[in-house]
Amino acid sequence: MTDIAFHLVSHKTEGGLPYQHLHVKIATPTGIITPAALKSLTLPDTILWSQGVVIEGKLPLWLSGYLIHACHPAAWVACFDPRLGDAVPHSGGAVVVATHSPQVAEGDVLIVTIPDAIH
Template structure:
């Protein structure tokens, strides 16, 4: 799918918990996508289901819903919120929205940083 690019990067939380950062980039010239763009959209093959996933990027809520469902087999899934981070650049909180792991709880906010390769000021 040409209008959405999904990129994954291995990371660790500030507490040392390994996770994968799933970055969403809308690549359409006008910056917009439509629901039909979900057809054929797949997670990166390098995603490791035994780890958690933090989803981040500027995208419609229905794309986030699709990606949360697609990541369901992962140890846990969180959505990035920049308002919930520390007082340092690129930080935010990942709100855990589903888990199969005893290491995190639904509703827990995990402090994370956006990897440098995904950060855009």
């Protein structure tokens, strides 16, 4: 078993833009991992790089940085922030941090909900 688990779900933003929702979970009993976990980490091979990827989950900053870099082939990459969403459960803003697409720009906040399959 790996210390980091991924759950990938195809989803759409509130505005209808399709993306891949990448939920990240620390799968240790303590909820703590070390940077050595990066050495054996592999992303799901089912990611559709032609779409954007929203990274979401409770994870250390250095793991977020690694995942943003690893998802660079995607059309765009965003990080989920629940403080930026609508006032409804499981809603948040996905802040675009990298893009190769004219559909979004760095700094855009896309309103998303966490897919039902995850929560």
